[in-house]
Amino acid sequence: xxxxxxxxxxxxxxxxxxxxxxxxxxxxxxxxxxxxxxxxxxxxxxxxxxxxxxxxxxxxxxxxxxxxxxxxxxxxxxxxxxxxxxxxxxxxxxxxxxxxxxxxxxxxxxxxxxxxxxxxxxxxxxxxxxxxxxxxxxxxxxxxxxxxxxxxxxxxxxxxxxxxxxxxxxxxxxxxxxxxxxxxxxxxxxxxxxxxxxxxxxxxxxxxxxxxxxxxxxxxxxxxxxxxxxxxxxxxxxxxxxxxxxxxxxxxxxxxxxxxxxxxxxxxxxxxxxxxxxxxxxxxxxxxxxxxxxxxxxxxxxxxxxxxxxxxxxxxxxxxxxxxxxxxxxxxxxxxxxxxxxxxxxxxxxxxxxxxxxxxxxxxxxxxxxxxxxxxxxxxxxxxxxxxxxxxxxxxxxxxxxxxxxxxxxxxxxxxxxxxxxxxxxxxxxxxxxxxxxxxxxxxxxxxxxxxxxxxxxxxxxxxxxxxxxxxxxxxxxxxxxxxxxxxxxxxxx
Numbered sequence: 001x002x003x004x005x006x007x008x009x010x011x012x013x014x015x016x017x018x019x020x021x022x023x024x025x026x027x028x029x030x031x032x033x034x035x036x037x038x039x040x041x042x043x044x045x046x047x048x049x050x051x052x053x054x055x056x057x058x059x060x061x062x063x064x065x066x067x068x069x070x071x072x073x074x075x076x077x078x079x080x081x082x083x084x085x086x087x088x089x090x091x092x093x094x095x096x097x098x099x100x101x102x103x104x105x106x107x108x109x110x111x112x113x114x115x116x117x118x119x120x121x122x123x124x125x126x127x128x129x130x131x132x133x134x135x136x137x138x139x140x141x142x143x144x145x146x147x148x149x150x151x152x153x154x155x156x157x158x159x160x161x162x163x164x165x166x167x168x169x170x171x172x173x174x175x176x177x178x179x180x181x182x183x184x185x186x187x188x189x190x191x192x193x194x195x196x197x198x199x200x201x202x203x204x205x206x207x208x209x210x211x212x213x214x215x216x217x218x219x220x221x222x223x224x225x226x227x228x229x230x231x232x233x234x235x236x237x238x239x240x241x242x243x244x245x246x247x248x249x250x251x252x253x254x255x256x257x258x259x260x261x262x263x264x265x266x267x268x269x270x271x272x273x274x275x276x277x278x279x280x281x282x283x284x285x286x287x288x289x290x291x292x293x294x295x296x297x298x299x300x301x302x303x304x305x306x307x308x309x310x311x312x313x314x315x316x317x318x319x320x321x322x323x324x325x326x327x328x329x330x331x332x333x334x335x336x337x338x339x340x341x342x343x344x345x346x347x348x349x350x351x352x353x354x355x356x357x358x359x360x361x362x363x364x365x366x367x368x369x370x371x372x373x374x375x376x377x378x379x380x381x382x383x384x385x386x387x388x389x390x391x392x393x394x395x396x397x398x399x400x401x402x403x404x405x406x407x408x409x410x411x412x413x414x415x416x417x418x419x420x421x422x423x424x425x426x427x428x429x430x431x432x433x434x435x436x437x438x439x440x441x442x443x444x445x446x447x448x449x450x451x452x453x454x455x456x457x458x459x460x461x462x463x464x465x466x467x468x469x470x471x472x473x474x475x476x477x478x479x480x481x482x483x484x485x486x487x488x489x490x491x492x493x494x
Contacts, residue, residue: 005125011177016143018173020174022173025151029158031045034092035097043426048229055236061409074117075185081171084110085107085168088164091103148315150308151305155304234417240409241410252481259407262410270421273387276380279377282429286446288304295371306377318389325340339468347380351376354375356454362439362442431445
C-alpha cells in the first residue's frame with residue numbers, strides 16, 4: 001500500500017502542518033505586540049486567516065481541473081507558502097503592516113490552491129480505492145501531528161529567535177515540501193490525471209497568472225479592510241449557496257430533495273464551525289490574558305500554544321470515534337449525519353460550559369490553569385472530528401454525480417462563513433488598549449460571552465435532532481420518487 005510517492009506527499013503534509021499552524025498560533029501576538037493592532041482587529045484578521053483559505057478552495061479546484069492539473073497547482077501552492085512567509089519575515093523585521101498583510105494574503109491563496117489538489121493527487125499514488133481509504137486517515141493524523149508540534153513549539157521559538165526567525169523557519173519548512181515535490185516530479189505527474197501529464201499552454205499560464213494576481217490582490221484588500229472584507233466573504237459564500245439552490249430548483253424531484261439535505265447539513269456545519277473558530281480568536285485571547293503555569297506542573301506551555309491541545313486530542317479522537325460508530329453499526333444501530341452533528345453540539349456545549357464556569361469563577365489572581373483548557377479541548381476536538389470526518393462523506397453519498405465536486409465545496413464555504421461570523425462574534429469581548437484584565441472584567445465580559453455560547457450550543461442540539469428527522473424523511477421521499485421518475489421515463493420512451 002505504501003510507496004515512495006504517498007510517503008513523499010505525507011512529508012509535504014507534515015511540513016504544511018508545522019509551518020501553517022506554527023504561523024497561525026503566533027499571529028495573534030504578532031499583530032498585537034509588533035504591529036500594534038487592537039484586540040478586536042487582531043481577532044478579525046486571525047479569524048479571516050483561518051477561514052479565507054478554505055473559501056478559495058473553490059477557485060483552487062477550478063484551476064487544478066481546467067488550467068494546471070493537481071501536481072502543478074500543489075507545487076505552486078507550497079512555493080506560495082514559502083513566499084508568503086518570507087514576506088512575513090520582511091514585515092516583522094521592518095514592522096511593515098502592508099508587507100505582513102501581503103504575506104498572509106499569499107499564504108491564504110496558497111492554502112486555497114492546495115486544499116483540492118492534495119487529496120486528488122494523493123489518491124492516485126495508491127493502487128486501489130480501498131488502499132486510499134485505509135491510508136487517508138493516516139495522512140489526516142500526520143497533518144494533526146504537524147499542527148500539534150507547530151502550535152506547541154512556535155510560541156517558544158518566538159522567545160528565542162523572534163517573530164521574523166519563526167516566520168523564516170516556516171518558510172524553510174514549506175520550501176522543503178516544495179523541493180520534495182520537485183524531486184518526485186516525474187513520478188507524481190506520471191500517476192496524475194491527463195491534465196497533469198500534458199503540457200500547459202501559454203494561454204492557460206497567462207489565465208492562471210491573471211486569475212492568481214487578481215485573487216491575491218482581493219485577499220490583500222480584504223485583510224487591509226476587514227469591514228469590507230468580511231462582506232466579500234459573505235457575498236462569495238452566499239453566491240455559491242445561491243447557485244447551488246438554483247441547481248436544486250431545476251433538478252428532478254429526487255435529486256432536488258437530496259440536494260436539500262446538503263443545504264441543511266451545510267447550515268449545521270456552518271453553525272458548528274463558528275464554535276471551532278473561537279479557538280483561534282476568543283479562546284486564544286482568553287488564554288493570553290489568563291492562562292498561566294505549566295501543564296500538570298511539568299510541561300511548559302505558552303498561553304497561545306493552548307491551541308496545540310486540539311490536534312493532540314484529534315489524534316486520539318479519530319480512531320475512538322471510528323471504532324465507536326463501527327461497533328454500533330455492527331449492532332444495527334445507525335445514526336444519521338445530522339444526529340451525529342447533534343452529538344457534536346452536545347460535546348461543544350460541555351466544552352463551552354466548562355469554559356464559562358472557569359471564567360465566571362476565576363480568582364483574584366485572574367489565572368486559569370492549563371489543565372482546564374486541556375479538558376475543554378478534549379470535548380471540542382471529539383466534536384470537531386465527528387463533523388470534519390462525516391459531513392463530506394454524507395455530501396458525497398447524496399450529491400448528484402454531475403455536481404459532486406461543487407457540492408463538496410459547500411463544506412469549505414461553511415468553514416469560511418463560520419470563520420468570519422465567529423471572528424465578528426469574538427470582537428464583543430475585545431479589551432481596549434491599555435485596559436487592565438481584572439477579575440470583574442473576566443467574570444462579566446468573558447463569562448457572559450461564553451455562557452451565551454453554551455446556551456446557543458444547547459439550542460443547536462435540538463435544531464440538529466429536528467433536522468435529522470427532516471433529512472430522514474427527505475431521503476425516504478427521494479428514494480420513493482426515483483422509481484416513479486424511472487417509470488415515467490420508460491413510458492415516455494415507449
